[in-house]
Amino acid sequence: MLVVLLTMEVSPVAALVTLLMGTLSGSLGAMLGIGGGVFLVPFLVLVVGLPFHQAAAVSLAAVIATSTAVSAATAGRQLINLRLGMVLEVATAAGGVAGGLTAQMLAPQTLQVIFALVALFIAAVVVRGNETAPLPPDADVGRLGGRFTDVHTGQTMTYAVRRLPVSLAASFLAGNLSTLLGIGGGVVKVPVLVTWSGVPMRVAAATSAFMIGVTATSGAVIYYGHGEMIPALAAAAVLGTQMGSALGLRAAARARARGLRRLLAGVLVVVSCLMLVRAMA
């Protein structure tokens, strides 16, 4: 393992490895429509040898950059439900702050166990993937619902936002896990928005990505203040994930195989086991 000293002296090798891990995580994430933090954190812990809090901090920096870049690209294409995002953001930001305060009290081992369990849950979500039926075109969409036209199918989907409290609760949990574990938390929000609140998949993903920048910022700032953010590695992770998500989006446009989802779910199960083993060691 390329142990990085806590003196913040970063070796070129550690930075290069972080850059490559960021590229890999970013491209895997983009292919699956997730941020990739769930891959980056275990890479940083298991390969670079960072303590969990530092790995989470570096990953959050990359998560903010990915969310910001993705939202910059999707803004104005009617994919982001701005009003829904602004409402749910209250819950994700509160969850993020709560997570930042509790993360400092939890032992790295505890965080690794939580991470392993969340990674298993994400693997299950990645394999499944589902969608609710759209409403008739003239339906009342309420204050938060909307319409969006899928550019691939040319179909216009009309949707209302149902069971808002469920999505608010999921957003709080997502914000909490985001800061605790250094991930974006979209994998918690998106399935709930789609399954329980009836939001179309692509809108749910774009709206979630839009919120993540804010969610991850409260967490990243708290880690930064505790001296757990290693700037050079954060820079390497940001650059890596930016390149990786551009690559991944291109690859995803070419092939959207079911096999890929299964393969990556398998990777997550392996990652989860490794984190558990490390926590027990």
Added chain:
Amino acid sequence: MSEALERRLGRLLTVGTRISTAVLAMGLAATFVLPGSHLAHALLTVGLLVLLLTPVARVAVSVVGYLGERDWWFVLYTGIVLVLLIGSFVAAFG
């Protein structure tokens, strides 16, 4: 209104991403060309701060947008988020 706000936020996010990525890239390069230098440290710090302040600016612009619309509920929602974000900055660095 909503679409105009969304485009404005999109432009803000584009500018924030480009500046932070460029400054962080220079900072990372400086770390290895001039290890331990003030320049490297300053570039990395500025890059990270731009990265962290971009979402904050996005929320601030939203608050102002909804204020202009007199959409008080959304002023409240975005206002709470802004207070939480500023609060974490104050708690971390204050």
